[in-house]
Each structure stands twice: as structure tokens, then as C-alpha cells.
Amino acid sequence: MDIISSKKFNYIVCPKCRKKLSVSGNTLKCADGHSFDIASCGYVNLLPPHKTGDVPGDSKEMVRARRDFLSKGYYKPLADKLYEIIKGYKPEIIADIGCGEGYYTSGMGAFGAHVMGFDISKYALMYAAKRDKASDYCTANLHDIPLADNTADMAVCCFCAHDEHEFARILKENGKLITVLPAKRHLFGLKEILYDKPYENTEENEAMEYFCLVEEDRVEYTVDIDCTDDIMNLFSMTPYFWKTSKDGVDRLKAMSHLNTELGFVIRTYVKR
Numbered sequence: 166m167d168i169i170s171s172k173k174f175n176y177i178v179c180p181k182c183r184k185k186l187s188v189s190g191n192t193l194k195c196a197d198g199h200s201f202d203i204a205s206c207g208y209v210n211l212l213p214p215h216k217t218g219d220v221p222g223d224s225k226e227m228v229r230a231r232r233d234f235l236s237k238g239y240y241k242p243l244a245d246k247l248y249e250i251i252k253g254y255k256p257e258i259i260a261d262i263g264c265g266e267g268y269y270t271s272g273m274g275a276f277g278a279h280v281m282g283f284d285i286s287k288y289a290l291m292y293a294a295k296r297d298k299a300s301d302y303c304t305a306n307l308h309d310i311p312l313a314d315n316t317a318d319m320a321v322c323c324f325c326a327h328d329e330h331e332f333a334r335i336l337k338e339n340g341k342l343i344t345v346l347p348a349k350r351h352l353f354g355l356k357e358i359l360y361d362k363p364y365e366n367t368e369e370n371e372a373m374e375y376f377c378l379v380e381e382d383r384v385e386y387t388v389d390i391d392c393t394d395d396i397m398n399l400f401s402m403t404p405y406f407w408k409t410s411k412d413g414v415d416r417l418k419a420m421s422h423l424n425t426e427l428g429f430v431i432r433t434y435v436k437r
């Protein structure tokens with residue numbers, strides 16, 4: 166592949182020895198001789214081979230469903246708000262942790278930042294790297310991010326598990342952490358179909374030891390989804406996919422139209 170920028174993979178360190186990696190042809194190599202292939206679509210696998218042969222993270226089908234759903238623009242108001250917040254802080258280096266297939270990541274570099282996306286699913290990163298040649302995409306363990314201490318100006322964590330110790334480690338002094346979580350009424354219309362007694366989400370403020378909250382933004386709107394494929398793709402992106410009865414799923418499959426609220430809470434923290 167063509168390395169289009171001299172900064173490509175510039176900040177990634179070796180997951181085995183933590184030394185700097187350098188691009189050499191189609192591989193990344195450290196001084197200790199560990200090397201990692203850059204896949205033809207452009208991402209790098211930094212995870213050790215899984216013992217059982219299983220591929221960790223989201224499956225091909227889940228990634229495809231999410232890509233198809235997001236590409237219709239249903240979550241664009243969230244992406245736009247996220248970019249507005251990012252732009253305001255003028256970060257030079259952004260780490261998107263749990264970046265999935267890069268729907269949000271791919272727009273984060275529009276203001277000049279160097280963007281890196283990390284996810285455990287190689288299927289997600291295949292899509293991400295194909296769509297977005299400017300950002301660096303690496304499969305990685307999100308509790309052991311392949312960046313040196315004090316590297317990034319901003320870490321972004323959309324709907325992913327938090328490891329604030331690890332986020333604080335990779336961020337520079339005064340670095341920002343942006344989290345996105347579902348608001349109370351997020352997907353309530355979907356839950357009304359799936360469950361007899363749908364509950365609202367809790368909007369707990371994450372207890373943070375290494376970060377102080379500086380800003381909280383909300384994005385709330387309703388969408389009309391007029392196609393069963395889109396409804397089922399949305400369903401497969403949610404945690405309800407794993408815990409809904411067959412009756413609930415059958416009710417949803419019979420729907421050709423869904424009106425639902427969407428809601429997101431975006432919190433910006435600064436490293437203490």
C-alpha cells in the first residue's frame with residue numbers, strides 16, 4: 166500500500182516491547198525485530214493470534230449491519246455534534262478507542278488532527294481502513310492501547326467500555342476525553358416493540374478518578390425508519406440483540422416502519 170503521509174503510524178508503539186514502530190514496506194517494525202503486517206486495505210493487526218482461532222470483537226455480520234445502518238445518516242446529528250465539540254478543542258492527535266467501522270472516526274481529521282482508530286474487531290477495521298485512508302487503524306486490546314504515555318491530545322470513546330486509567334496514560338497533560346452514552350429515552354420506540362415493560366436508560370455520570378467533567382452536551386431527536394432491513398440492522402447494533410425473547414424479535418421483524426427517539430449524552434473531561 167502507499168504510505169500517503171510521513172505521519173502514518175508514527176505514534177503507534179510495539180504491543181510486545183513498547184518500542185517505537187517504523188514503517189518498512191508493508192510492515193511495521195520495532196528495534197527488537199517484532200513486525201506487524203499492514204493489511205492490503207490499510208489496517209494493522211497488533212493483537213496476538215487468538216488461541217482458539219476465534220476472531221475477537223464484533224463479527225462480520227454485526228459490522229456490516231452497523232455500517233449499513235449508519236451509512237443512511239440516522240446518527241449524523243450525533244456525528245455533527247461530536248465534530249463541533251472536537252473542533253473547539255483543536256486537538257492535534259486524536260485516539261478513537263473502540264472506533265468500530267470508523268463512522269465517527271473518518272470525520273475527526275477534518276480540522277487537521279492526526280487520527281488513530283483502535284478496535285478489537287478486524288472486520289470493523291477492514292471497513293474503516295477502506296473508507297478512510299488518512300487515519301491510522303489498528304486492532305488492539307482497548308485496555309492496552311499501543312501508544313506511549315502522554316501521546317494524544319484527545320481520546321474519544323463512543324458507546325465503548327471505559328478504562329480511564331489507560332485513557333489517562335495515553336493522554337497528554339490537560340488532554341481531553343470525550344465519551345458518548347445513550348440518553349434516557351434512546352431507542353425507546355424500539356424497546357416498546359421488543360418488551361412489554363420497556364425501561365428508560367440510566368444516565369449515570371461515570372465516576373472518574375483521573376478526569377474532571379468540563380462539558381456535557383445532549384443530542385436528542387426522533388427518526389422514522391421506513392424499511393425492515395434498517396430496523397433489523399439497528400436492532401443488531403444494540404445490546405437488546407442479545408437479550409430479547411423470540412416473540413419480541415418476531416414482532417420487530419414484522420415491522421416495516423419504526424418511529425423512535427434517539428438520544429445521546431456527550432461528556433467532555435479533562436485529565437487531572
Ligand SMILES: [Zn+2]
Binds near residue numbers: 196
Ligand atoms: Zn517490539
